[in-house]
Amino acid sequence: MTSPAVSFEVFPPKSVDASFRLWDTAQALAPLAPRFFSVTYGAGGSTRDLTHDSAHVLRRTSGLPVAAHLTCVGASKAETLEVADSFAEIGVTDIVALRGDPENGAPTFTPHADGFADSVELIEALAKTGKFTLRVGAYPEPHPESHDQAQNVEWLKRKFDAGADEAITQFFFETETFLRFRDACAAAGITKTITPGIMPVTNWKSARNFATRCGASVPAALDEAYAAAIRDDRHDLLSTALCTEMCSELVSEGVENLHFYTLNRPELTRAVCRALGVKAQTSLSDVA
Secondary structure (H helix, E strand, O other): OOOOEEEEEEOOOOOHHHHHHHHHHHHHHHHHOOOOEEEOOOHHHOOHHHHHHHHHHHHHHHOOOEEEEEEOOOOOHHHHHHHHHHHHHOOOOEEEEEOOOOHHHOOOOOOOOOOOOOHHHHHHHHHHHOOOEEEEEEOOOOOOOOOOHHHHHHHHHHHHHHOOOEEEEEEOOOHHHHHHHHHHHHHOOOOOEEEEEEOOOOOHHHHHHHHHHHOOOOOHHHHHHHHHHHHOOOHHHHHHHHHHHHHHHHHHOOOOEEEEEOOOOHHHHHHHHHHOOOOOOOOOOOOO
C-alpha cells in the first residue's frame, strides 16, 4: 500500500498548559513531514490573535506550511481581508476559508452588515489577491443547514469555481460515506482535490456528541463497540484499529491525502500514521 500524504489540524491554546500541549503536538507530528498544519479560528474571530500567533510560531519552528483558518463571522469585509493580510505578512499564505458557525449559538448564520455573505464571497475576494492557497470545507453528509446532499455538492462546486484549490471534509465514521460523496462530486464536474477529514477518537462520548451537532451519522455498531472497549479499558486500542482500517480502505480506493483532526492530542494520530507507513522524515529544532 502506498503511504498517504498527511496534514494535521490543531487549535490555538487559551492557557499556558494548553500552549505546552500544542507544542508537544507539533513536536510529535512534524517529523511525519505533513503537507501542512492547519490552525483553527474561534467563533466570531474569538481566537483571532491566538490563531495568528500560533500559526506564526508553528511556521517558524517547524519550517512547514501552515494553513490558518479564516471565517466571515462578526467582521466587515475590510476587517476580514486585513486579517488575511496579517497572515501573509508572517509567511502564512495557506488559508482555510470558511463561513463559520452562527454567533452566540444562533440557529442560523447572519452576515455582518458590511461583511461577506457566505464562504463563496470570501473565497472570491481572497482569490483575487493572488496571495493564497485556498482550502475550503466540504460535507460528505448533509450539513445541518442544507436541504440534502445535492446542495452540499452544489455549494462545494461554487467554492471551487470561486477560486478554491482543495477541499477538506468534515469527519465521518464509514469509508463509504466519503466514497459516495466523492462520486457525487465527480458526477457534478468537480475535478479538484477533495481530502477526507479524519478524527481519531480520543474520547467516544465527546466525539459522538460532536458528530450529532455537525450532522455526521454514527453507526449503532460503534456505540456497542466503544461500550465494550471502555468497559475493558481498550478505548484507545479500538480507536487506533478502527481509524487505521478506515484510512487503509481510503488509500486503497485511490485517496492520496489524509487530514487529521488532532484535538491537540497527537498520540492516536501518530499511531495511525505509523500504521499506514508514514515515516518520520524531519524534526523540530526550535520549539518555543
